[in-house]
Amino acid sequence: MSETAVGDYQPADSCAFSLADFEDIMSADGPVDIERLREASRMGVPLAVRGDVWKHLLGVARPDHAENFAAQRRMQSEFVAIQQRTLEDVDPVRRLSPDLLKQLRAEIRRHYTNLQRQLEETYEEWSESVSRGVFGIPGQHDADGTNVTASATEDSGDTTELSSCGSTVAASSAMTYDADRLLLLERLLVMYFSANNVEFQLSAVYLMSPFMHCMSDPCSIYFSFLSLQEYVEAIESVGIDRLLAKFMMLFRTFEPDLCSHFEDEELRPNEWALQWLRHLLSAELPFQCVLRLWDTYFARHADADLHVFVCLAILNLCKETLLECEYCELKASLQQLPNLDIDHLLALANTLQSQARNAWSSVFNNIT
Secondary structure, eight states, X not given: OOOOOOTTOOOTTOOOOOHHHHHHHHTOSSSXXXXXXXXXXXXXXXXXXXXXXXXXXXXXXXXXXXXXXXXXXXXXXXXXXXXXHHHHOOOTTTSOOHHHHHHHHHHHHHHHHHHHXXXXXXXXXXXXXXXXXXXXXXXXXXXXXXXXXXXXXXXXTOOOEEEETTEEEEXXXXXXXXXXXXXXXXXXXXXXXXXXTOOOOTHHHHHHHHHHHHOOOXXXXXXXXXXXXXXXXXXXXXXXXXHHXXXXXXXXXXXXXXXXXXXXXXXXXXXXXXXXXXXXXXXXXXXXXXXXXXXXXXHTTTOTTHHHHHHHHXXXXXXXXXXTOOHHHHHHHHHSOOOOXXXXXXXXXXXXXXXXXXXXXXXXXXXX
């Protein structure tokens, strides 16, 4: 089953919902139509409204405007109370030790140094693409050959998004993360570990970072992150060992040659697959790919199986390169994935999911 045709893949210019469409849904006189919002978000969410849309998809914001106003006030009060308890808490079990806090700060700096580089590269690609007239926007030149389109964009500070079926590249992507923003991330994570008495994990840096990018309000970031934890728990509801066993069974079935290559190189599943499954590829995929992928994840919130098949689809798309890698390079490649067309990736994941359900419906249902 290693040869997979993506029958329902649509070209990148078939995006159905524009920024104006999202604004219409969000600003309706009555309650926000969540089902319509989910339908629109499956194909990607524009950066300008991504934070607000995610809050609705994750249940942090309420569809009814009056109820939402009251809910936001309650969350703000709860957030302030959690913040105060964290500051006053002297229990060594809940407080991060100096060593763990040092690790957290180092991971935040490392992640955001890499993220800033990615965003700057994205902005450079965007600018170059406009000047070449791609994305369907011809580059216009005046008499001396100056690119008018690019110059006008730079002068106006325009942050118009050029969206390819939700795979968004924005002029504002090269934003700067200053020390205050990094300190906020640290503070929110310390609050989370302390208030919820959960095991310290550096992966939380990567899981909270997308919310930091899309939202400015600390309270919204914190409660969206809590909702994300519930989504991850739904994926792991069968138990992480059974989830990993299921994934490896599917990997061996759909990509037998690649699976055998991993075994020949003695690359164990807990060296890569466990992280992929538990952390939603937040540390492995380029940041803009994570944002686009999570648009669909949150829109299809009830489909906890989707992530497993996205992971399989990545292996399919990267197979030729991975087959050429030996152990060290193989492990490194799986920890730092290339830029991928997320719309194509999701279409392939849908195809794999349908094939699996059709082939092993009884077995598949018993292990999910």
